[in-house]
Amino acid sequence: MASRSTQILEAAARVIARRGVRGLRVEELAAEAGVSTALIYYHFKDRTGVLRQTLEFISDRAERYTNDRDPDDPPLTAQEELADSLLLELQDTAEVRENSSAWGELRASAVFDEVLREDLAKATLVWVQEVAVLLGRARPEATASSLSAAAERLTALLEGLSMRWLSDGITIARARELMRGAIDAELTGLRQS
Secondary structure, eight states, X not given: OOOHHHHHHHHHHHHHHHHOSTTOOHHHHHHHHTSOHHHHHHHHSSHXXXXXXXXXXXXXXHHHHHHOOOTTSOOOOHHHHHHHHHHTTSOOSHHHHHHHHHHHHHHHHHTTOHHHHXXXXXXXXXXXXXXXXXXXXXXXXXXXXXXXHHHHHHHHHHHHHHHHXXXXXXXXXXXXXXXXXXXXXXHHHHHHO
């Protein structure tokens, strides 16, 4: 069974995904999580604490579902591992939809919230660095700066494709196709640099 704080963070991700950051009210969160508002304040101090911890929670959850492979599966090549990691962000599951929606809502709110902006910048940097490492495994001859730039482009594109898919601007199949093409283009560009 999930701890109370995890239960609250799961509920916060659901509420943010559905209603946005501005729609997150501590009273509504308490009802969604099945806890008292006092317990939320005990675990998170204030609404900003809830937002900060929810951002960390959805980042950790995304890392888990993009790295969760069956140990009995054959090992992936570096290029397959890169593609797998990025394409797993485009899955039509409730968890991925919720995570991606909440991430997008937090990203949009960070425009107006300096504390959230700093936390989001840090989380984004970690994600970019993780993708740069995967790119480096596929293209070990590439420079660190070119790997970082390619990782920034891929993660930014993935965020945009995710939002278009979630809002029915494109199908998930089209989003995955575009992401695959971008991965191939970045790997080709890294080979030539």
